Amino acid sequence: MYYDEAEKLSRLEIERLQLMRLQRTLRQAAKSPFYGALFRERGVDPEKVTSLADVRRLPFTTKQDLRDSYPDRLLAMPQSEMVRMHVSSGTTGTPTVIYHTKRDLDWWASLMARCMHMVGLRKTDVFQNMSGYGLFTGGLGIHCGAEKLGCLTIPAGAGNSQRQIKLLMDFKVTGIHIIPSYALHLSTVFAGLGIDPRTLPLRIALVGAEPYTEEARRRLEAMYDMKVYNSYGLSEMNGPGVAFECQEQHGMHVWEDAYLAEIVDPQTGEPLPDGELGELVMTSLGREGMPIIRYRTRDLTRFLTGQCPCGRVHRRIDRLQGRCDDMMIVKGVNIFPMQIERILMSMPEVGQDYLIILERDGYIDNIRIKVEIREEYFVEDMRTLAVLQKRIASRLRDEILVTPRVELVEHNSLPKSDGKAARVCDRRGEGA
Ligand code: ADP
Ligand code: ZN
DSSP: OOSSGGGGOOHHHHHHHHHHHHHHHHHHHTTSHHHHHHHHHHTOOGGGOOSGGGGGGSOOBOHHHHHHTTTTTTOSSOGGGEEEEEEOOOTTSSOOEEEEEHHHHHHHHHHHHHHHHHTTOOTTOEEEEOSOOTTSHHHHHHHHHHHHHTOEEEOOOSOOHHHHHHHHHHTTOOEEEEOHHHHHHHHHHHHHHTOOGGGSSOOEEEEESSOOOHHHHHHHHHHHTSEEEEEEEEGGGTEEEEEEEOTTOSSEEEOTTTEEEEEEOTTTOOBOOTTOOEEEEEEESSOSSSOOOSEEEEEEEOBOOSOOTTSOOSOEEOOOOEEGGGOEEETTEEEOHHHHHHHHHTOTTEEEEEEEEEEEETTEEEEEEEEEEOHHHHTSOHHHHHHHHHHHHHHHHHHHSSOOEEEEEETTOSOOOSSSOOOEEEOTTSOO
16 A cells, blocks of 8 residues: 555654654764854754754755855765766756765655655556656656656656657556646647547656646646646755655645655744745755755745545645745735636636736836637637636736736747746836
8 A cells, every 4th residue: 555664654753753864864964064064153063953843943054055055065975975966957046956875866766656656656557757857856856766666667858749749659658747837738739639638548647846726737637637646846855756745636745754844934934833824944854965954945835734534644735836936026916926827727718828927117017918728719709809808807806906918829829948837027127
């Protein structure tokens, strides 16, 4: 039933293990030039951490700290012990480097295999990984997990949709890893080829690496006739395999034998009670080469309360709302791109892509949204389209409290990216 003994742990056992591993991690981290100096400066003594609550007294680590430590000030072991490095995709600025020892990689692969097993993948499955390889962790990270589980693993990489579809069909692929924006787009390529993806043997998709809504998930499940499971991770904490949905599809279990998760107020850094939305802070509990303490992920989520019916007690986090940096302020109102996606993806006329453009008219900020419309609706007469345009704008206004300018565009006409989608284009700084 379970892949790993760790899935069966009770609350008490998890916490005991976490404390032991936290102490070990702190001792290990202290060997790196960065934490060695930081601990001395802040008077942190790993031996004085005697309860899990003591974690709150430890300093945070930020993305900037990682950048300042470039290229190797976070290494807790000689570089000769390292066997791989990854670099975060740099969605929000200069990338950061993460190193792994052989043991670190083995552990990561087993965490990943655990996630895949949890959602029902087995060694008999044929698994196609459609995310970019290279420095991005969604490539090798998922790949090694799938191999560890014993799946026939196809390293398809990103893009080249027609070849993806051919591989899916020729090798009767049953499991995939794909980012949400690309999965939505790929369905339009299927349509163009006149192939119904529901006729494929595909049954399980691991979908993550960028935010998406419950509405987008349901859409994907219906379009492909497969189960979609949310997958969360970040390079700083290895990559995928940090938190993953179980078959209940209600929140993602954080593997607490491997990570210590906290949710804090992004402004004050103070811990928030379960159920409240805040910034996820993560400590690695099993990494020897490059341990990271209290990393400020900038990702917004909440701990779900109550027991998961699946029986695992590893705590669950809610679907991510986005990054702190994703919040747009338009006419004094705070808006997250996912609020807009939720509305768009719930409307059957809307196609698979959209783009949010922020503009400034004189002193007034405006929000313009380009929305792809399904082929069958786009041929309608102008009047029907005008009505649809108004309806979308008014549904959006109810959600975001600002009336956007909605522009309907032909399906498949917005620019596509091979990696994470750029949902927002801020032009407010341009021109005068
Ligand atoms: P970058 O920060 O440059 O994008 P990573 O490749 O390490 O680099 O991406 C990790 C980030 O991707 C996370 O911090 C989070 O913002 C986002 N992410 C990953 N998985 C999900 C998910 N399932 N839902 C929402 N966001 C996700
Ligand atoms: Zn569960």
